[in-house]
Each structure stands twice: as structure tokens, then as C-alpha cells.
Amino acid sequence: MHPNPTFRGTPEAQSLSFVRDRAFGTLAVSTQGAPLLSHVPFLLSADGTHADLHLVRSNPICRAMGDALPARLAVNGPDGYVSPDWYALGPEQVPTWNYVAVHLTGRLIPLPTETLEPMLAAQSAGFETRLPKTPWTLDKMSDEAKRKLLRMILPFRLEIETVDSTWKLGQNKPEPGRLAAAEAVEGGIGQELAALAQLMRTPPES
Numbered sequence: 001m002h003p004n005p006t007f008r009g010t011p012e013a014q015s016l017s018f019v020r021d022r023a024f025g026t027l028a029v030s031t032q033g034a035p036l037l038s039h040v041p042f043l044l045s046a047d048g049t050h051a052d053l054h055l056v057r058s059n060p061i062c063r064a065m066g067d068a069l070p071a072r073l074a075v076n077g078p079d080g081y082v083s084p085d086w087y088a089l090g091p092e093q094v095p096t097w098n099y100v101a102v103h104l105t106g107r108l109i110p111l112p113t114e115t116l117e118p119m120l121a122a123q124s125a126g127f128e129t130r131l132p133k134t135p136w137t138l139d140k141m142s143d144e145a146k147r148k149l150l151r152m153i154l155p156f157r158l159e160i161e162t163v164d165s166t167w168k169l170g171q172n173k174p175e176p177g178r179l180a181a182a183e184a185v186e187g188g189i190g191q192e193l194a195a196l197a198q199l200m201r202t203p204p205e206s
Helices: 012-022 060-064 113-128 143-152 175-185 193-201
Strands: 024-029 036-041 050-056 069-082 096-110 153-168
Touching: 012 024, 012 069, 012 096, 012 153, 024 060, 024 096, 036 050, 036 060, 050 060, 050 113, 069 175, 069 193, 096 193, 113 143, 113 153, 143 153, 175 193
Parallel strands: none
Antiparallel strands: 024 036, 024 069, 050 153, 069 096, 096 153
């Protein structure tokens, strides 16, 4: 997380709402040597206390599991390069990168295998209902295909202990400079630049 408190004051409820909508992140667990990482879709609980996810059995995180592991789920949002010229605030400005990131930290625990199918159904429903079509459901699979799928993956829950977020959107700049940069950033370098520009225009209130 960025050390500047200017970017760290977003209300936790807003960060969790962002995480719930995003529903995809990088899971990191602590082991001997380098951390193990896995990129996972997940389902955040209504109260924001846990996130349910699944991993392929062959994932090294599964092999490292005991009863629980310290873990962090990093969820990234829009990001983009900001040129100092865009602020029109003088020669003291420097290049930077604006972005949104939320970290959920806690304990990763294995769940009973009987929770897997309901988890998959809830997760797919969460995504399918956002689409302009009749939702896909697990019962559209053949019994054989479903059994094969359920043998290949394992269910987990991240019990969330802390929520940390960085919403670095130029809040440390005078408003005219931040708004000028927001106008320019859409044509720049990064990901989801239109969304980033809108966030820079209306950053969250601390």
C-alpha cells in the first residue's frame, strides 16, 4: 500500500464494494522461499468478512496448505501513467502512476468438499446475472462433466482480518491540475483509462 495517507482514506465500505464488483484478484500466501501467487475469481460475502474461492488441485498453494495459511488477496482497478505536463502546474511536477488497489489480508482455510458445488453455483450466478442473456447454470453440464470438474478443484475461504486500500487519483494536487490530468489520461498509457479518468474527476472522500 502507498505510504501517503492522502491516498489511504477511502471508507472501507467503498473499498469492499469495489472488491465485490471486481471479483478477481491475485492470491498470495506465505511459505518458505518466494510467496506463492494465484490469480482467482472469488465471491465476497455480504458482510465483507470472507471471500470464497476455488483452486485447481495441482496448484502449489493446495500442496502447501495445512489447516490454514496467512494470505493476502490483492484486487487491482484502473491504472495509468500521468505526465507532469498534464497538470499545467509548473516545472516542479514529476511523472507518476495513478491506480486503485485493495488488499484483503487474513487466513486461507480449506473448506469441506461438499461446499464446492454450492460455491460454484453462487459464483457463476453472480457473474451470469450481470450479462444480457439467460444465465448459465451448473445443471446445464452433464453429470459426467460435473463430476470431473468437481474432482479437479478444491474450495477455500479467505477469512478477512484487515482491509487496506490505495486510491491514488491525484488528490494531492490542486483541483485544476487533477482535473486537467484526468482529461488527458484517457488518451495515455494504462488500463481502463476512461474509468481511471472518471475516478480522478471524483475521487472518494476520506
